Amino acid sequence: MIRLCGFSLSNYYNKVKFALLEHEIPFIEETVLASQDDAMLAHSPLGKVPFLITEHGSLCESQAIIEYLAACYPEKQIFSRDPWEAAKEREMMLFVDVHLELTARNLYKQAFFGGTVTDATKGRVEKLLTRYIGGFRRLAQFGPYLRGDRFSVADFSGFVHLPLVGLATQQVYGRDFLVEAGIDWKSYWKAINVRPAAERVTADRKAYMEATRKA
Template identity: 60%
Template structure:
């Protein structure tokens, strides 16, 4: 059985967890907090979560894990069967995680943890994020799911990361960059939140926060 290491506050941990639940892939959760100790750094060299443990060894980086799951369980159709459409799914995930969430992460200290981002960082991130939000808007369909009419792998990434982008920009700039671009992410998140798997992820996240308080 796959062991998923990490904790329920991590958006990338929750992305992998949501996909495992959606595709009914058996797994065991192993609560693993940061910073990782030296022994765990041998399993996740970058010091990040999630990482998984399989009978063959350990694997880190959430999107690498998703690709592994897709290859190991081809019958689950984690990505759509058509090669072009599967590539378009990967394209959307790249925009969500690399161009939106990773840049917005520079703001999290101020947005969520009482820190303060420098004026230089805020100016650079505003320019970059507004550019990539506009780019994402051109790619995404929200019909009603990000890639089209069916829930898919892109939605696992979007569900856990888009709220962070919207809330971080609102907190730091007083303006939700996603909403400014006409992306109604709150309605979308509500839609995904109706799924039993998403409710499980949200409930576990809430329980983790309450236990850590």
């Protein structure tokens, strides 16, 4: 059986976990923290989570994992059967993962972990996010899902990443860049969180946070 390794506070771990739960693919969770230990690097070359352990070996990077699952379980229709729509779903995931989340990640040290980021970093990130959010707004349909009225694989990325982008900019700049661009990410998140798989991801994340506080 597939083993999903990582921890429930990681948004990329939760992206994969959401996909596995939503499509009812059997898996076992194994709590693993990011590290540079040799044992970890043997599974994930940069010491990051998530990664899968499969009968064939280890696989890291959330998007590669999603693609692997789609190929292994074609009957689950993780991506649309229509080639164009499947390509648009991949486009949306890439946009959210790379242009939005990875750019906003430069703010997390100050937004969520009690540190500070330099004014130069703040200025650079603001410039980039303003541009990227504008592009995202032109792509996303919010009908109520990212690709329109049908829940899709793209929403695995949207669900776990958009709240972090909005909250990080609110914490660091005093304003939510997504809301300023007319993106009601809270309503979008609530629309998805009614799904049983999403509820499970949210509950496990909150439980992990609570356990960490008590430790």
